[in-house]
Amino acid sequence: MTPVEVPDSQKKKLTFLICLILSFTVMNGTMFNVAVPDISADFNLSPSQVSWVLTGYILVFAIGSLMYGKLADLFAIRTLFTVGIALFAFGSLLGFLSPNYTTLIIARIFQAMGGASIPALSFIIPARFMPSNRGKVFGYVASTVAFASGIGPILGGFIGGVLDWRFLFILSMMSALSIPLFRRWLPEEERRPGSVDIPGAFLIAVTVASLLMFITSLTTWMLAITVVAGGLFIWWTMKAKNPFIQPSILKNKRYTITVFTSFFGTSCLFGLIFIIPIMLRDLNAISTIGIGLVLFPGAIISGILGQYGGRVIDQRGGVPVVITALLLIASGCFLISTFAGNEAWIISICMLVAYLGFPLVQSSTADILSSVLTPEQNGVGIGLFNLLNFMGGAFSSAIFGAVLEIQGVRLQLNPLSGEGTNLIYSNVFITLTVLAAGAVTFFAIYYKRASAEFDAAN
Incomplete structure (x- = not known):
């Protein structure tokens, strides 16, 4: 096709x-x-x-x-x-x-x-x-x-x-x-020829649903269902003639590296968007509408500049744009960590830096995936990409939501931030900074290697 x-x-x-x-x-x-x-x-x-x-x-x-x-x-x-x-x-x-x-x-x-x-x-x-x-x-x-x-x-x-x-x-x-x-x-x-692998679709649906339920409720038996259903899905995928997800897709190193990079990048972004309203309500006593107005400039400007990022992708490919996007996210998180507790307009500017990475990381990774998958694999490959991005958002919201409940934090991970009630938020955002920096390092090193291996084999 x-x-x-x-x-x-x-x-x-x-x-x-x-x-x-x-x-x-x-x-x-x-x-x-x-x-x-x-x-x-x-x-x-x-x-x-x-x-x-x-x-x-x-x-x-x-x-x-x-x-x-x-x-x-x-x-x-x-x-x-x-x-x-x-x-x-x-x-x-x-x-x-x-x-x-x-x-x-x-x-x-x-x-x-x-x-x-x-x-x-x-x-x-x-x-x-x-x-x-x-x-x-x-x-x-x-x-x-x-x-x-x-x-x-x-x-x-x-x-x-x-x-x-x-x-x-x-x-x-x-x-x-x-x-x-x-x-x-x-x-x-x-x-097109082919059929839907109903048992495989059922098993992966149960795996995803139970994992999301575990993330949101921390119910132990949901984790047990995830492990059992996930194990059965892997077994069925190896056994079935036309499995729901072809193993060849996951053996494609350029695909898996890009998908995992997107997973961690999206985890940072959704963690950021989840924490900011809580921080603004807690430290700045801002209403819901006020919180929306703090986020609005970043959303507007990133929406405009993201279109130019798409043109760069067509000209130079998605790889340099992925790296740029993750560096912007890391920089924005570091700035928020440093200025947590300051006036809302300062946080809005810091958010703008991180928000610029939002459309860039999604568009660049989607472009790379489209180029490394065959036309027959594009649908399920992009579907898995969307699912993992969604899971990344759920993971980060659940994990950082639990972290924010910790009381009496005295450890200061960012030496540039002030001390006080803002310390827990500063530490969370410096953690997001490290996560984004780790994602860009992982991608820059391993995608280059995977591309070299692919070129050598072809």
Whole structure:
């Protein structure tokens, strides 16, 4: 299967449509973070109950991001988009009308089942239909994610404050209007040979779901299920004729090195985005809207400059952009560690430096993966990439959330930071600095070696 290049005029329309629908999906996640207290009050829910509004969505979305990637290797993308967006819009309508908590959870699950198709397929479309401009398009896609993640909390706080949390579903419902356009602008594709490995899909779904449950709840028996299901998945993958994930993909060193680099880079970014609101509320006593305004400049500027990063990728390749992105993330984390506890506008500038790495690391790693995988492997390869990025975010949020509960911290890891209540936050951000620096060192050394080995073998 060779990539089909769509006409230039169609590329612009398709790129705009992808970015528009992707922004709905990203904001759908971030807007509901600020609506949780209102939902809890409306339905008289405990913290553990209302957490499922987010947790249920995360579980289904994470698994779906991998499943849609695999299905894209077999079925037409326009068909998958039609089904995915229809489910997403239906879940949004159900959520808007939800009279009780049970209906709301069902609505969020439908949203996740459909919404997972959007980021998964958005990273596959440039590789399949715009191969000569894929770096530029990846830049637009990643910039959209960065921008939408920044504006989501502000928009969610405004809509929830002025109207009602149910009106947050309205934007997602509007995604249904994109279905006719996707069906018109996406090329027709024939059904490709092959079948879905149902036992393998089930085992990896159980593995991912139980691991995410363990991360969020630290329930021991969930870890046991993860180990058992993961072991069975590996056994089945080695035994099956057409396994869900071909072992040859994981034997590709350039792929695995890039995926793990992205995992650690995304862990830093999501850890950063998770901790900053907590720190600003704790040390600066800022409201939810105020926190959104602190994040907003970084989201806007990174969204704009990320587009230029995509052009650099097309000209020079993704490798130097990955290194630049991780260095920006490390620098931003170090600055925040140094100035933790200072005025909010200083933190906003520090966030800007780190935020610039957000679209760059996603677009550059996606471009590299598209170039090192065969067209037949692109779907599941990008799906696994999206899944691991999601897992990285879950890991960092859970780990650093537990760390922030430690009381009476006196150890000062960053000698440039001040002492006091800011010390725990300074130490967390210097840890993120080391993690990002380690990721860039790992990538710079081992990707170069893997590329040399590949060139020598070919």
